[in-house]
Amino acid sequence: MSTTQDGKSTAAKSIDIVFLQDATGSQGPYIQAARQAIQQICLKVSASAELSKGAIRFGLIAFRDHPPQDTSFVTKNFGFTAEQSVMKKNLDGLIASGGGDGPEAQTAALADALNLEWAEGAAKMVVLITDAPPHGIGEDGDGFTESPDQNDPLQLARQMAERGITLFVIACEPSLSRYRNAVDFYKALADITSGKVFPLTLAEKLGDYIVGTTIETIETEKLIAEFEEVIVDDIYGSETPMAQVTDKLHSKLADTGVQINTLNVENIYNESPQSTSNTNVWLSAPTIAAARPKVVQVEGPRVKSEFVGRGARAPEVAFMQQAINMSQATRVVRQSAMRQSAVAPGGAMTPSASSKYYRG
Template identity: 45%
Template sequence: MATPESSDWIMIEKEVDETGHGQTGLAVDAELDLCFICDCTGSMGQYIKAAQENIQSIVTKISGHGAKVRFGLISYRDHPPQDSTFVTQCHPFTENLETMRQYVDTMRANGGGDGPEAVTAALFEALSLPWRPNATKICVLIADAPPHGLEPSGDGFPNGDPDGRDPLEILRDMATLGITVYTVGCEPALGAYHFARDFLCNVAEVTGGQAVALSSAAMLADVIINGSAEEIGLSKLQRQVEEEVLKVQTEARSAGHNISTEASVTAAVASLQARGLTSVQMETDGRMTNTTKPCWGNVLEKKSLAKVKEELGKFAATVPSAEILPSCLRSARLPGPSMPRGYAGASAPPVLSGLSAPTSAKTNLLKTDLISGEQVSRIVQRAQCQNRLL
């Protein structure tokens, strides 16, 4: 396990030299704005307790390595009448470690009502934070339930966020501002929904982040620390990667060829790797996969959640449902504390994402290797969202 005290972390503090070789990362002058978005409903009890301990450790470790770091926290539950306590609680960015500890200590697991939660409201609060223009901007969404307006049943707001906001539009706005979202799916509860895993995958895909499944919060610190290291490193390679992709596209078009984005990325990766360009990379065995990706489209298609839900319904109609109940419902047909509200007992619907249940992360390491095709693709997507590349 890589920690900030390890040699891998020390390596990422080196700057890229003029030839583009070497490694980048948490340089002394780097800025990082890091916001935690955490579900605080009743089903997150044990997770919140562990997350509180880990988040405080994260704050200490990241703050102690030279970067100019600000931390924020957004807690969320649900809209009334599903929950009468609060929808969101927004704690603004702070550089003060003790203030962040106080933020974290406010989190309590309670309430929630139906299965889906106020994820959309929480994302909107995150988008609205005063992000520093030149900072690496990261959100970490910790959730075990989808937003309203996605699931085919068990949703108190089946038409979506009662305030009329669309989470996919919010995510596109976040991508435009350069906010990267890492999603942490809390298993096994997440897998008891039809499309919750795929939603969290889409959140990461749209914003250029990564989606990781955890069965406990024990590895939460590794996801956040290692993911932050990778993102800061990539932000310092961004211009170099964009220039290489643009060079590939310009040369192809000068030769009369119409080159696709995918082909541009492939060619750029080959060139960058041939020059020995390395990057910091978070390596985990808990990465989630979007099993219904065609229904979501790509970031440039600008689909609404309602449109995606319609396409997911058509997709679901083509999938046999008899054998795909999630494991928590196969073993018992009675409500239990690990089952999401709204999906307990014999009336629970079949769960499509149960076809490819992710392996919850057992390892999360920080490594240095040649820059990967996946990293270049993420950089290019961000550049497209910010109108720097076609």
């Protein structure tokens, strides 16, 4: 748990966690795992983050696809609840079925999540659990060239960043990586909000991923609350480059011995110049339509050989308290700045109308 410079706890008051649960035919094991994880999440997060009863609110938005690909439903928005029993009941009612073509209605689910009634001052996180990409990113056999609801996921992610909502993607593998663009796209989408993509090869590990991610998010929020004003003053008041602000914060936290609980999941993906280029294309594009022509074909398998096929091993997962790393310091700085900024493609930021540095 992080502490202030004088050693006092800076425990978060509450956290809102929204599951965007793919409810198409292949997702039965993951829905079951999420159902089983709810009590574990409440108990472990409450104990580790010193949250009182009722301080954790769960949201659930199930999604399938747009007609004519699927005629059952596009999204089912269950809203927020602080009751474990209600969340479990909502998950109990989900049946994995349908889906139509490969891509699904993730964009509609993201739009629903953005428009939920989030608690003021709460740590806010969205967990997207899926084995498929959204419509419009250039996958073979996609029944649509864009999301039929006219929303763009890149723009939705930038709005999430401005509102302090962090997106994490649980990539159900090896299914997701069979798509040409999905892995690189989701890495960019999560990165816009300073979130992460976590590859999941065993459904029963889903609870561990969510618990670790939630606790790490809460502890990151404590650091944002402590340093946000100083960070924003450095960036907009003193016009200090963000990289320099990040180095300064990282050094300060290292010198004072700050540690936070951190979820580390082994990277199962083969990285390449092409995949890195694609992620940067999605990051810098104003819309997915603008990015598609610039995305290049990645050569070779996306997942390392030891994680696929007969005898495949699961990625190593560790959750431990450790000194804050540069990636976490970057998240604190970026999220502090984004919450007082308008976020443009590529991550460019200008002071928002609510910021004291706004010039009109």
